[in-house]
Amino acid sequence: MDNFVFRNPTEILFGKGSIAEIASRVPTSGPVLFVYGGGSIKRNGVYEQVRAALKAHKLIEFGGIEPNPAYETCLKAVDVAKKERVQFVLAVGGGSVLDASKFIATAALFTGADPWDILRTHGSNVTAALPIGTVLTLPATGSESNGFAVISRRTTSEKRAFASNHIFPIFSVLDPETTFSLPTKQVRNGIVDAFAHVMEQYMTYPAEAPLQDRLSESVLQTLIEVGPKTLSAPRDYQACASLMWSATLALNTFLGCGVPQDWTTHMIGHELTAFYGLDHAETLAIVLPGVWTHQLSRKREKLMQYGRRVLGVDTAETAIAKTEEFFHSLEMPTRFRDHGIAADEAAGKVRARFVERKTTTFGEHGDITPDAAAEILRLRA
Amino acid sequence: MDNFVFRNPTEILFGKGSIAEIASRVPTSGPVLFVYGGGSIKRNGVYEQVRAALKAHKLIEFGGIEPNPAYETCLKAVDVAKKERVQFVLAVGGGSVLDASKFIATAALFTGADPWDILRTHGSNVTAALPIGTVLTLPATGSESNGFAVISRRTTSEKRAFASNHIFPIFSVLDPETTFSLPTKQVRNGIVDAFAHVMEQYMTYPAEAPLQDRLSESVLQTLIEVGPKTLSAPRDYQACASLMWSATLALNTFLGCGVPQDWTTHMIGHELTAFYGLDHAETLAIVLPGVWTHQLSRKREKLMQYGRRVLGVDTAETAIAKTEEFFHSLEMPTRFRDHGIAADEAAGKVRARFVERKTTTFGEHGDITPDAAAEILRLRA
Numbered sequence: 066m067d068n069f070v071f072r073n074p075t076e077i078l079f080g081k082g083s084i085a086e087i088a089s090r091v092p093t094s095g096p097v098l099f100v101y102g103g104g105s106i107k108r109n110g111v112y113e114q115v116r117a118a119l120k121a122h123k124l125i126e127f128g129g130i131e132p133n134p135a136y137e138t139c140l141k142a143v144d145v146a147k148k149e150r151v152q153f154v155l156a157v158g159g160g161s162v163l164d165a166s167k168f169i170a171t172a173a174l175f176t177g178a179d180p181w182d183i184l185r186t187h188g189s190n191v192t193a194a195l196p197i198g199t200v201l202t203l204p205a206t207g208s209e210s211n212g213f214a215v216i217s218r219r220t221t222s223e224k225r226a227f228a229s230n231h232i233f234p235i236f237s238v239l240d241p242e243t244t245f246s247l248p249t250k251q252v253r254n255g256i257v258d259a260f261a262h263v264m265e266q267y268m269t270y271p272a273e274a275p276l277q278d279r280l281s282e283s284v285l286q287t288l289i290e291v292g293p294k295t296l297s298a299p300r301d302y303q304a305c306a307s308l309m310w311s312a313t314l315a316l317n318t319f320l321g322c323g324v325p326q327d328w329t330t331h332m333i334g335h336e337l338t339a340f341y342g343l344d345h346a347e348t349l350a351i352v353l354p355g356v357w358t359h360q361l362s363r364k365r366e367k368l369m370q371y372g373r374r375v376l377g378v379d380t381a382e383t384a385i386a387k388t389e390e391f392f393h394s395l396e397m398p399t400r401f402r403d404h405g406i407a408a409d410e411a412a413g414k415v416r417a418r419f420v421e422r423k424t425t426t427f428g429e430h431g432d433i434t435p436d437a438a439a440e441i442l443r444l445r446a
Numbered sequence: 447m448d449n450f451v452f453r454n455p456t457e458i459l460f461g462k463g464s465i466a467e468i469a470s471r472v473p474t475s476g477p478v479l480f481v482y483g484g485g486s487i488k489r490n491g492v493y494e495q496v497r498a499a500l501k502a503h504k505l506i507e508f509g510g511i512e513p514n515p516a517y518e519t520c521l522k523a524v525d526v527a528k529k530e531r532v533q534f535v536l537a538v539g540g541g542s543v544l545d546a547s548k549f550i551a552t553a554a555l556f557t558g559a560d561p562w563d564i565l566r567t568h569g570s571n572v573t574a575a576l577p578i579g580t581v582l583t584l585p586a587t588g589s590e591s592n593g594f595a596v597i598s599r600r601t602t603s604e605k606r607a608f609a610s611n612h613i614f615p616i617f618s619v620l621d622p623e624t625t626f627s628l629p630t631k632q633v634r635n636g637i638v639d640a641f642a643h644v645m646e647q648y649m650t651y652p653a654e655a656p657l658q659d660r661l662s663e664s665v666l667q668t669l670i671e672v673g674p675k676t677l678s679a680p681r682d683y684q685a686c687a688s689l690m691w692s693a694t695l696a697l698n699t700f701l702g703c704g705v706p707q708d709w710t711t712h713m714i715g716h717e718l719t720a721f722y723g724l725d726h727a728e729t730l731a732i733v734l735p736g737v738w739t740h741q742l743s744r745k746r747e748k749l750m751q752y753g754r755r756v757l758g759v760d761t762a763e764t765a766i767a768k769t770e771e772f773f774h775s776l777e778m779p780t781r782f783r784d785h786g787i788a789a790d791e792a793a794g795k796v797r798a799r800f801v802e803r804k805t806t807t808f809g810e811h812g813d814i815t816p817d818a819a820a821e822i823l824r825l826r827a
Contacts, residue, residue, distance in 0.1 A: 066460075066461075066684060066687045066688065066691070067461065068460060068461025068462065068463070068464065069458075069460050069461065070457065070458065070459055070460070071457070071458040071460065072455070072456070072457035072458065073454070073455075074453070074454075074455040075453070076451065076452070076453035077450075077451065077452040077453065077703075078451055079447075079449060079450050079451070079452065079703070079704060080447075080448065080449025080450065080704070081449065082449070083449065273684040273687075273688075274688070275667075275668050275671060275672065275688055276664060276665065276668040276688050276691055276692050276695070277691075279663075279664030279667060279668060280661060280664050282660075282664070283657060283660030283661050283663070283664050284657065286656075286660060287656050287657040287660060290656060291656065303447060303654040306447045306654075306704075307447065307654075307655070307656055307657050310447070310657055310658075310703070310704070311657050314657070319700075322458075322460070322691070323460060323461070323687075323691070
């Protein structure tokens with residue numbers, strides 16, 4: 066186990082009816098920017114619940130955050146936040162709305178000349194942000210309880226992440242009932258996203274961290290058990306609750322304490338979304354088995370442990386195959402051809418992007434080069 | 447899964463050398479009350495590391511906190527804190543020093559007439575406390591990352607717990623090297639204490655919380671794996687690190703989110719310490735198997751799950767026997783006779799205490815009466 070620092074101050078309000086509790090958690094009587102997405106919250110009752118809970122507050126609405134939230138849209142919200150002297154940002158939706166809100170809350174107080182610098186520097190220049198609260202309606206990204214956000218710039222096909230202690234939500238409501246009306250595809254995406262988050266912190270090499278290994282395996286096993294249930298019975302409260310809590314733990318940074326981490330799959334996946342518009346989770350399902358196959362000799366011990374403990378299989382190769390089968394059982398494709406994309410072309414584009422951006426190498430050994438990324442993608446035709 | 451609220455703002459600084467990082471985390475340049483126990487920190491180098499890290503601060507020392515920290519001793523520290531206008535309390539030691547420091551930090555700002563009221567009301571009247579930081583030297587109680595403290599009043603043989611959001615440490619240093627020189631008995635006690643903490647949140651009845659079950663099983667399995675190693679090889683850094691992180695997770699309140707909890711063993715155990723001076727963990731090792739045996743029919747499903755998943759055995763009865771064997775492997779006795787105490791006498795005293803105090807019943811079903819507590823103890827002759 067390596068040294069680490071862990072801190073996660075987000076208060077979780079978990080369970081049905083919890084939206085009603087948020088008023089006492091909003092630390093200001095000033096104007097609140099109420100950020101949401103495409104309007105599903107107006108169809109499933111969440112919008113009304115939020116308005117009722119915050120009836121004593123002045124709510125400034127900003128809807129229309131899109132999947133893979135656009136930098137350009139966020140800047141419009143920042144203008145509103147400044148003009149209305151907003152004191153708090155309430156994000157109501159999935160990871161995209163939450164990530165957008167984190168960027169908006171940061172950019173609203175950013176004193177640099179160009180807000181893109183927040184993303185260009187991965188957040189290292191962030192010194193403040195408006196306080197943020199969230200009502201999560203889609204278990205997937207873990208954004209409800211971490212200090213990360215990912216924003217896409219449409220004009221340049223760039224997708225960038227930033228991190229800061231200032232963007233941990235001060236509270237997050239996780240009410241499984243808000244997920245009952247989600248489209249199947251979004252639930253599927255969320256399961257794969259959470260699964261991949263655990264894997265980025267787990268599927269590396271043995272590091273004398275038996276507790277962290279078992280905690281990660283606990284989340285993987287639960288996702289495999291309850292994920293399919295949430296698809297076949299979308300109003301099964303208990304299954305939805307376990308999925309929601311699993312997705313939060315998958316990326317609240319607890320599992321990765323003191324252990325090596327990979328993140329190759331996410332780095333490559335972000336580029337595939339930027340180039341081809343694939344859903345984030347769709348990119349992960351393509352890339353993850355490719356990373357494992359490419360790094361088979363170095364990940365073999367952990368692949369075998371995962372196989373034995375989680376899947377009940379004996380070899381690394383079978384563990385990879387069974388993982389693809391799990392994705393397929395969720396109706397999640399795992400090959401470029403399923404999306405009509407030529408693997409060679411994707412490999413070339415991603416390689417060129419990494420070379421151009423002088424991206425430092427990544428992976429738990431820090432040696433996945435642009436060429437290696439291209440090799441990984443060519444395995445996924 | 448039931449509704450829950452979870453918040454744990456403590457920053458964990460984990461790993462060797464981390465004491466050097468604390469100065470930047472102390473939120474004041476004012477006087478710091480430096481609380482410790484019997485002086486072991488002066489023999490193992492921790493005292494010097496703390497003084498070096500905080501060389502720019504005025505440190506007011508208060509040593510001599512005893513195991514099962516005495517209310518009477520804490521009041522002396524409160525006088526010092528008030529007189530010296532202390533702005534921060536730094537606890538350096540095990541759970542007793544940490545719990546004492548939490549009480550001192552609370553009582554220093556308490557405006558009621560009698561500080562015992564903090565404990566009499568279990569903390570419900572606490573509205574403020576001085577900020578607290580800790581350097582943990584004994585993995586056991588979880589006090590380094592929760593809002594609980596237990597204090598003993600010597601003059602009346604009472605042991606009482608209180609809880610408050612105000613007493614979460616703002617930071618805690620967990621450096622496994624500080625545990626290398628611990629007496630074997632204290633390491634043994636810590637393993638059993640952490641094990642029992644998990645069990646109080648786990649060994650109840652199935653509650654449709656598969657993630658929480660697996661997380662708890664992860665900690666139990668790790669304690670069973672690394673616990674004996676830390677006894678046989680006390681300078682095995684990695685084993686000590688896994689024990690330390692396991693003990694923190696065992697009672698940072700995460701495992702108990704949304705699931706029924708028991709705590710019968712602790713309620714009864716506290717009385718045995720108060721009456722007979724047994725170490726806290728010694729009482730848990732006596733009482734826990736008794737609670738399971740007494741409640742066998744209602745805990746059978748979870749006992750079998752624990753047996754299957756953690757111990758590799760098939761029946762509830764064998765799971766109980768194997769747990770006692772695990773305690774014995776740590777040289778931890780599990781019967782009153784091992785301590786020369788008559789079970790009947792202990793049962794009578796504890797029953798009378800609960801009756802006299804009009805203790806509400808406890809356990810996950812809320813129906814363990816004073817009579818039931820006596821029955822449990824009579825099983826442990």
